[in-house]
Amino acid sequence: MGNEGTARKERRGLFNRFLDFIEKYGNKLPDPVMLFVYITAIILICSFIFGKLGTTAVNPGTGEEIAVINLLSSEGFIKMMTNLVVNFTSFPPLGLVLVVMFGVGLAESTGLISAVMKVTILNAPKKIILPVIVLVAILGNAAADAAMVVLPPIVAMIFIALGRHPIAGLAAAYASVAGGFSANLILSVIDPLIAGFTEIGAQIYDPTYTANPAMNYYFLAVSAIILVPVAVLVTTKIVEPRLGVYEGEMETVEDLSSVEKKGLLWAALSVVAFVAIILYLSIPQDSLLRDPETGSLTKSPLMDSIVPFMMILFMLPALIYGKVVKEIKDSKDFADHLARAMSGMGMYIVIAFVAAQMIAYFSWSNLGPIVAIKGAETLEAFGMKGLPLFIGFIIVAALINFLVASSSAKWAILAPVFVPMFMILGYDPAVTQVAYRIGDSITNPITPMLAYFAIALTFAKKYDPRMGIGTFMTSLLPYSIAFSIMWLILFGIWFVLGFPLGPEGNILLNK
Template sequence: MDPNNKKPGIANRLFSKFLDFIENYGNKLPDPVMLFIIIAGIILLCSAVFAALGTSAVNPATDEEIFVVNLLNGEGLIMILTELVPNFTSFPPLGIVLVVMLGVGLAESTGLISALMKTTIMNTPKKLILPVIVLVAMLGNAAADAAMVVLPPIVAMIFIALGRHPIAGLAAAYASVAGGFSANLILSMLDPLVAGFTQTGAQIIDANYVANPAMNYYFLAISCFILVPVAVLVTTKIVEPRLGSYTGTTEKIEEVTKSEKRGLLWAGISISVLSVIVMFLTIPQDALLRDAETGSLTVSPFMTGLVPLMMVFFLVPALVYGLVTKVLKSSKDIADHLAKAMSGMGMYIVIAFVAAQMIAFFNWSNLGPIVAIKGADLLQALGLTGLPLLLGFIIVAALINLMVASASAKWAILAPVFVPMFMIVGYSPAFTQLAYRIGDSITNPITPMLAYFAIALTFAKKYDPKIGIGTFMASLLPYSIAFAIVWIILFAAWYFLGLPLGPGEFIHLNN
């Protein structure tokens, strides 16, 4: 009997009600742009109220007493007016994301990413197909959200060809991209994006702090290998048995063309050439991209130049692929595709403008450091320190993700509070960011607030027109639970072993 035809049990009914609650109240939340505007207004109001009350806190690092500054008086309004443009143009995440998207967007626009995903999976031995699908899905995060759209329907068709349930393949692909959104062997657009907000939050305490986009790389690269077998196990032992056998019609997967294969070959050659050049510029002790005085690579032009290097590593192979496949036939085509790559960034630019003002108001008012200091005092008074403190933050981030799916929107709000708060109790911004990224990822597969959830559900309806949110969510929830358990165990092990998080980045500030 098809499990979908059984009468739902108590647990399923309760879960369905929970999802209805999340969807109902989540849909009532304002758009992220309006959310930032509302929060900015609240900050301005609070600055006036708490300044009038004489609210203050003592900075434990300098013993200096900090008072709330009223931004609604004459001086404050002048500062808001005259600094509005500089707030936006100097906002760290703005330039970082736009630069990386020049490369990532062109790789997506020319078809390089789609062809790479398709050829990788179709040329894999049958026994390794599912692990490779999961790995490709996680590596697909480097292409921002493109993998959430491109990969699930391809995998569904591959599962049909293998005699397996297409929705199981679709769920495995979508959950691996969304749930493992931070795990990767290469730096993705998300790395510099969240690092920009982390830097902004850390500078509330340390004005000279500079965030490294690779600050979590060691942990997240290992996570990729840990989560792949977890996703495979969940698919084969839980999701597929529950869905049963597929009785619908089959369909043929579109083959990779000779032109696409040739394009991928030359794109791969271009990446190899780029890699050799970068190795030549970084490996020798006196290499150009090392620190000129110390020879260090962790604090060097290489690390500060990671964002442009990421752009180049996407841009060059995308250009090569486009020229070889004739997608790009002239300089005008290149310009048009670059413009197309950036055209989708309009909403992000609007969000960045509003978020930049909100964070500036938070810093100018001194509410940021005061909330951080008092929050740290409260945590210490409650005895919430060490690992339980960070695990609690992971859970908070995971729950917030059910309501606000945008990783950048959430971190723009949370970073100015939690990064300085945890710095005061001794944790590095990199460790706080890592805890956030885990929490942000694990509930991605099951949040209806993520736009790609609706797209994945639409793909699923192609194979089962009667499938609803609850049924599809039930296929995705096991991944979220399994990823949460395994990732938290890995996070705890990393904490107790005191391992470095990335190049030059550690758990504690005093390392």
């Protein structure tokens, strides 16, 4: 018996033992609410210490000296008290999550999502279900952060209906959206935003430089395809075996009744009609949802309205389906379903309140940008060149993601440092930008600074109330590791062969 136990332990392999270690000690971390409280306390203490020491850094983009602000001063105390409510109500993920969940929750409450699964995914060949889910999740970053909220709970439901572990589905969806955040087959709202900061950084070296928002498109489009089999392999070979067999309540899958089929048909027609209206308001050059000045769709009212459109996209067919199947008979039923849909969001609201204060204090103290600038200066001091230089930069960007989650906020700090520095070394801003986007993406699934990590954990607790940060982290860490390896290999091949990264996006600077 002893020899058999030893053999089983050896067969688990080094990586699984590493995940066991992460799970064991990660589960010793406090509940997310208290974790944010403790981090907030650390931020306040650090602001006091480094504020008294006079710690500063110079923003290379503006030449402005940034100093640590002591928040434990009388002025800091007043600022924290007078802005406590504003921090919470203006916390971006709060409204986004709650608004989207009105639609998604109603679709779940009325049974629409269950009906859709029965006639689509559940009837599809099982071999293609997971690849399709992963691809949809990666492409979902076109909707910015909304996909991190919408897809994980839906995919968890799909997995449980298939007799698979729902947390594996939730982890696959969340990790694919977050870890593949920059990869896509279409341009998203983040492309022009990031390119704008790249242009500012490049103009420090070349005042005539203009950035093309699509300058990384070729590389990121290939990445979207390459990452699909990686995520599928991680899910089936690592995550699901570790989670084991789901012992919770499994949904029974029955054939649709004639009334459900009728409701599904009308719901589908409403989706087609809604999408047609959006296309009508978007495609013509002078249409309502295009930018009134440039006619662009990449930065336009359409992109700014993604969240309410997603809510309507779920709520409209859910309402129609509910009416047809008699789940919603009157306005009272409608209100009851909405209340039921939002009843499970209490924990998220508590987490959002604490996280909002933490992120605000981190910003006010200037600790985030100073740490980022100091890290950039350290990398610059090593004098690295070529591919090792960019791999080092990718690692720095990935690590900074544990301090500042916002992609645009990090790049606003890093672009004025790295873009002109690498241009001096003969590298096009496009390659610096794509390296940053890789680093920014690969640690997204595991950074607690990304508010959606807490949301995903809240969804996971629905299926396993004992789920701790460590256990959930071990379901996400393999994706970050695998995505990092694959993306670094792809970047290395692209860099060495000198392929264009996109329109007007090269490896070497054209002088």
